[in-house]
Amino acid sequence: MVLFKTLINRDMWMNPLCDVWGVWGIYRYNTVTGQRILTSECIENFFLLMPYIVLMFWNFEEKIFGKKVYIGKIILKSIQIAFLSSLTIELLQLFLRLGTFQISDLFFNTIGGLVGGIIYFLVNAVAERIRRIRN
Template sequence: MVTKAIEILNSIIKNVLSALYQPFWAAILLAFLAMFLYLYAKEHKWKKNDFVRNMFATWWRAFRSSSNFRRTFLLAFYTAMILLRTVLNRAIWFDPLGKLFGGWGLYEDEQFTTESIENFMLFVPFSILLLWAFQKELLDESENIRFGKTVWEATKVVAVFSFMIEFTQLLFHLGTFQISDLTYNTLGGAVGGVIYYLVYSREKRKK
């Protein structure tokens, strides 16, 4: 009887802690962004009664008037989706190094998986949006961009971002740290850089 009660208590504690831990990092991120909004509102002396209206009005004015704002918003939106999929909405994984050298093919433990393709495809749009939003800052050339520099910058940023994701998964036991993930993510970033260069060059020749 006592053993059964202890098992039930342990199960309750585990489930409660898991329920709190899973949204923990998403909550941290939202709170961080909310405080930026609070600081902005305080700096511009928004009134309490008009807080929501001012927030949406300010955002909409910037979205309509600034193409750079729209590009950055799309990048931020897509980055948030990546983080929600890879870190912020993951369950606890008790052995994050258990598949360190796995995930290279389409079969894992004799089961079909598309994880490698997903990792590759996930970062192709990311690097395109990154270069689109921050072309001048990353490439130092507003008019003429070079193929090698474009692909290198996209690959470098995606590699660092991907490593940060994998390290966070390892540190907080949110998924598995896999070398294949780093490789496919980085390869997707490089391909995105190639696509961006080809599209940019084609559009420039039309002008």
């Protein structure tokens, strides 16, 4: 899903550095007409890496965290993995000229990955509590 949305389903861009700062809100301003245009880029980027981080932690929990999982370790690892994954995607978009390189995409993908790590921790904590109650 991540590759399809960010690399595979894209058209070629002649100037991938035309909008480096990107869109930081849900509105983009048309400089010609002065109108606000509703855009969902920030929301899409926020939600893009959430399931990616949850599934990565779920599949590789022992390799990433070792035996004991702490919230601080989850926050640090989710920020690292989300940022590096997002940076890889953005650099591929830049070098392959598929989309534009945007700092806002890095930010919203990283925050979404952080929220995904927190969701993983909360679900894991609830599941552990349920296991303890049943035993």
